[in-house]
Amino acid sequence: MRNKEELWTIVAKQFGDKGYQGTTMRDIARVLEMSEAHVVGLLGTRDEMLWHIVSRVAGLFLTQARTVPRTISPAEQLHLLIYRHLEVVSQDRDHVSVFLRDWVFLDDVRRQEIQAMRETYDAYFYRVVVAGVKEKVFRVSDSLLACLFVLSALQWTHQWFNASDALTFTRLADQYSVLLLNALRSDYVVPLDGAIDYLYQKEEQPD
Template identity: 20%
Template sequence: MSGNQGSKEKLIQVAVELFANRGFAGTSIRDIASAMGMSISNIYHYFGNKEGLLLAILEYASDALLRRLREGSEKEEEPVRKLKSLVQTHLKLSREFLRESKIFFLDEDHLSQEGHRINCKIQREILDMYVQVLSDLAQEGLVQTRSIKILAFNILGVINWHLKWFRTEGELSHEQAVEEILDFILHGALGLGQRER
């Protein structure tokens, strides 16, 4: 890894930490430069402005998220197992990229038109993964819905909402919470009846 690439990745990590703790609006380029021990001009050189840095964080997190979601979806062929794998992978990655996820839930309004375009493209790719696996389930008669896309949005809503309510000090571990969420999605979406353990 080149020195420039290493500096850019370190800048992204520091910015993620500061944005997650202080919010996008509450963090200045000066704050980031100070935390990095570098000049403000270096940050402008790499990212153009603060919104450019926010976009870099989005792309950094989404590249890993999309790649690993595809891997999670493709490692199973049977549709129910494929959906389980996709949801489990998504929930795990949502925790792994918790700070980045919170930044974009809270700071989406700060994105430029280009930022919204990139963000929408990423969201569409994730939605398409769920629509595909749910369509496969519908072909086997396992999905009861008038709209596959709305069902996919509902599942994504459950997954994204857990970022708001899950606490590590709560009554369930994250692994147990994932199982509860998965049970809910499978029962609600597929009508499987009794829980499968």
């Protein structure tokens, strides 16, 4: 007899594999080996299942972000934000996949609630990037663009991030964090106008 957490794991994998729109109640009932009525009684309707998964992941991301102390340096804060994000991805890949891809299929009220939670989460990263720029820890000309760069890089990690044990996770998370942090610390600044010409000129210069 499966417990409820195991049932949710199976449902999240079904949504993750086929997408919310490609998954019917019949599909869910079949994979859970239950009648559709029994599934609804235990887990709710298909829409309610999506809400449960999406709101759970949104809450996990926010909870993790709130654990990062503001008393440490911006670079350390950003490292921890990245690390905490990857912890959620590592533990709940299917849930995260559904959250990132299918939250747009929520009803208007719930979608707006998740949008607000996403914006709150993004703000943790933006605040740290701005602080890092002010302290000259990060060398970026546009803090918002830098924040979007980091968040975009993190959003795709559910596609490949797979840590089989704690040591592997720590190594992967640390290395990924270093790559992103180094991108913000780079002294390589391209002029806003004529960037492509600038790059070609750099390539043509002799060593």
